[in-house]
Amino acid sequence: MVDVTFQPNGVAAARTARKRGGLRNALRRKSTSAFLMTLPLIVLIAVLVIYPAFYSLHLATLNKSMSRFVGFGNFEFLFKRETFWLVVKQSCIFAISAVLFKALIGFIVAHFVHNVPANKQRKWRGMLLVPWVIPPAMSTLAWLWLFDPSYSAFNYTLSFFGIGPIPWTGDAVWARFSVILVNVWYGAPFFMIMYLAALKSVPEQLYEAAAIDGANWWQRIWYVTLPMMRNIIAITTLFSLIVTFANFDIVRILTAGGPLDHTHIFATWAFRVGIEGSDIPLGASVSLFMVPILAVAAVFILRDINKRGNEA
């Protein structure tokens, strides 16, 4: 690695042909020290991120006791299991609907916050961001308690309206709704704060110009706000898609995949079979199914980041 880093300097020195020591040496030293400064980062990423990622591919090709190479055996096994297809379906439902609602609610709330006078925005923003600040494992416990089959505070309240009792985590459909609800509760503030930052970056003159051109409220959003925020909306949504798709805490604590595996998503099921079920290769295989969608999202994010880099 070190030699490779030096190569461009070496080539350049050869091309100039003239002997020129110090400053070039200084540049080389700069290059070396820069490399040394990034070395811990490189080592960390290489050893604890990239290696495990590939190791995971290797693990997925072994049998349960990890003594024998089985090729695509684990995948073939998964494809034949009904639970696996249930997990695929649930992961997609969970991620897409949660991200959709987070984005929508975040957008709406950001607009409301942006609407109120600037000196009061801080207070509202402060309250609305609280769900994002609390560690999700902790807040999900509160939701679990709010959803409690016998003491649910929600059902207590709803009973006054003649509704319920609702089996929040007991029924497959309701349980899916509940995990999505908690995820939306947790993630919407992130969208709100990102959109708010984007809204503030739209120059006021654009709205004034649009107003003079006769644009109504809706047209202003459609022709000014949305195009100006397109970048942020795209990147936040993609980012959230990754995080939501890979979510673990909320489902694990709220339903642990139940009832009857009807809320399992890739991460929780991988944990169930890989760690709790001690079938590490199968768990690795399950979690690998997150890779395609993550890769697609990552490519789009990267394209976006590069585009912005070029504009700057």
Add this chain to the structure above:
Amino acid sequence: MSTLAIDKSGPTRNVKYGSMSRDRTWALRWSYFFLTLFAIFSLVPPLYMLITSLKGSAEISAATNPWWIYHPTLENYVQLLTSNQFLRFFWNSAWVSIIVVTITMLISVPAAFALARMKFWGSATLATGVFLTYLIPDTLLFIPLFKMFATIGDWTGIQLINRWYVLLFIYPTLTVPFCTWIMIGYFASIPKELDEAAIIDGASWFQTLTRIFIPVALPGLIAATIFAFTVSWAQFLYPLVFTTSTDQLVLPVGIITTLIKGDVFNWGQIMTGALLGAAPPLIIYAFLMDYYIAGLTAGATKG
């Protein structure tokens, strides 16, 4: 379309002015109304934590109004804060978070400086790579990492599984990429002339970093520190996988595995523990909200 608009705007100007300010008043009222709804939605779970934490177990199991405290008591707090086990979780969490923050800063600040300022072979690729790493979720890596550390234990006899300090190796994979990324953004926004002035003043690269860049980018540094701390504090999957003995657990896992015993939920204590577990991030947030938000938005708006 255009003729219609002209027809409207001509003679009715005064009326329109009035209606506009009326519109605005109504828009404001609606904003407040919906904001209140959303604020209630946001704050119900933490408030309910607080309410439950102040109730005795008898009141919790009674069928009274769950939103009201009839007999406020601090017994849950007393029990938890005098329980060695709970304090152990708390200290484990605190230690892990503080050390991880330190490691993160020691790795990401010099790396970000090098990547932002000292262009070298592959530095652009590495910067992009750092960002990509940040996108790799913990749920993809926990199984291979678990197996890796188990294998290391088998080979070298150094037992890392089920030790709280194994988390010190693993958490930086979550914190370092993002912190490096946002520090690159903060460092890159410092004018180039500033380090040139420092170089002419006779500063070495290291002095430029410590005496110019770090003080100037202090807000970014604080934002990155807060991020690293909250991520370490809130992390749930890794400690759940890597630690099992009760004396090695960190707070989130500790509360869930020890306070939930089979089907018996001691909700008063669980809510108290959850609230205490949520407290450090909430306190940091309350005092350093602007930095917290800066760090949150930096990932997408910087770089």
Add this chain to the structure above:
Amino acid sequence: MADVTLRKVVKRYDDVEAVRGIDLDIADHEFVVLVGPSGCGKSTTLRMIAGLEDISDGDIMIGGDVVNDVPPKDRDIAMVFQNYALYPHMTVAENMSFGLRLKHYPKAEIKSRVAEAARMLDITELVDRKPKQLSGGQRQRVAMGRAIVRNPKVFLFDEPLSNLDAKLRVQMRIEIKKVHQKVRTTTVYVTHDQVEAMTLADRVVVMNHGRIEQIGTPNELYHHPATRFVASFIGSPAMNFLPCRLEDTAGQLSVRLTDRIAFPLPPQRAARYQAVPRTDKLLLGIRPEHVTESKPHVEPGVEPFDAVLDVTEPMGMETLVYSTLEGTQICGRVNPNAGARDGGPLRMAVDLNNMHLLNEVTGAVL
């Protein structure tokens, strides 16, 4: 205190040559200004002297020593940047003393040096403030103070005044000149503003496309430009260039501008241009102050002509008049009482004693 010498200095960025072989001798105590349009290589040259850029070829000497390979901190130079580059987290005094503190000067000496520089720049009462609390002009002074306290061999200024408003720029220009008169440190100053260059410099170096066009005192450049670029770059409003040809009429050399207009050349000019081929495409270069209203008494070499003014710009002490001759605009400076008005006719005169004749193709001044 030292002289600075550049020998065939070249700067290449990949395939682009930003600086194409510069030779320059700057004497001790001299104030030299590098001036030219943006992208002419002046800043790159300065940064190579500073050591912020590696030089691709050639040699740079400071005080007789080749410093090609010497890092900036060991070149004993100080630099003032366009955006001041003050350390935002340090007070004025800390900013000024940063370099000395890095070199572990004794505290007492640092203090006295900072105090002296602050006194010289009249910023004594600002030393405990942060840069954010200062105005543009004050920041500029601090940036200069940071250079002065170091007592370096060479001062380098990189467009230090371009972030200031016009009025302050004039004021700071005088300030810089005063400081130089006091400390007498060799100074290299980069600007794109020719007025700044003329007013500050002992010698001006006009650069274009990575090359030196001409080196000279401000007056030399103004009155004896070597190339069309220098002639047009120095002076405001810029010199007029009128396409013309030389012609022998009745045994006398004259310069023909149009079919109708030709001016006989004064004797010493005629002698000078005798050898120029009559077929060459030439340009008559004449500064606006030598295109005036026609005076009643005839002076030798001053030739009258009739013009219709397109636009007039009253400046107070004079009026700038613009007219068109065969598609080429001529700018003249006339007395405000000469009766110039937009669209009106004016009898004008051109002073050929101060004319320049340029080759249109090569741009050389003949």
